[in-house]
Amino acid sequence: MKFFEFVPVGRKLFFILTLSILGACTQGESVSTIPTEPFANPQWIDLSYAFDSTTLYWPNNPDGFQHRVDAEGVTDLGYYYSSYTILTPEHGGTHLDAPIHFYEKGETVDELSLSKLTGEAVVIDVSALALEDRDYLIDTVAILSWEAEHGQIPEQAMALFRTGYGKFYPDWRAYFGTAKTGAEAIPELHFLGIQPETAAWLAQSRHVKAVGLDTPSLDYGQSKDFAAHQALMENQIPGFENVDNLDLLSAKGIYVIALPMKIKGGSGSPLRIIATIKE
């Protein structure tokens, strides 16, 4: 039985009890028996990698994720106590790119509205082409062919691209396409990305509110100007990078919650992103 529907209205979602459930109520039955919470019995799928010593950062980041022990063990008073300090670059592991990452007037992490970080998503599978060519660029042809099968990307949806590269994470060489590390790895990065013109098209013709994928970057490894980032972020569209488990999602009917740490003025942040299949 369908207890509720997601009805996108502008940027907001309203959860509307369907007439069918209302109709199913017999006289005298308490309204409180109707599940009113928006997510009754959801099956959540975790799209975030855990942060640990294997977390992948951009090759020139001097430090990776650090989880320092401040306290760990049984105290003198007999109870257990643990506490740690975390240190992390903003951009690494499963993370969010805020528009200010590549656009001076872009929103910072803390300025992103919650409606931009939650909502309906589509999953566009480009893995067949992407796994064949490490320098592949996702183009409108690929998206239009997805739309021919699944219908047009809904207004204000999140567009997630399943590239197939997620299966390599966190194997540095397989994921980045080079065994080199540090700054000298950057010219030798080979992984696919979004063609800049297509990023602009997603913003202007499909009005997506966020874009994510299972690679280290929205732009392909050989990009020098990160033009796909620029095209999205000039339109105040955040990105999700190093997204896990996209192979567990269907092409559409997905609801995503993508909540970064609320870093004031942040250009990016570790991201906890989860999804449920609502249809």
Ligand SMILES: [Zn+2]
């Ligand atoms: Zn980033």
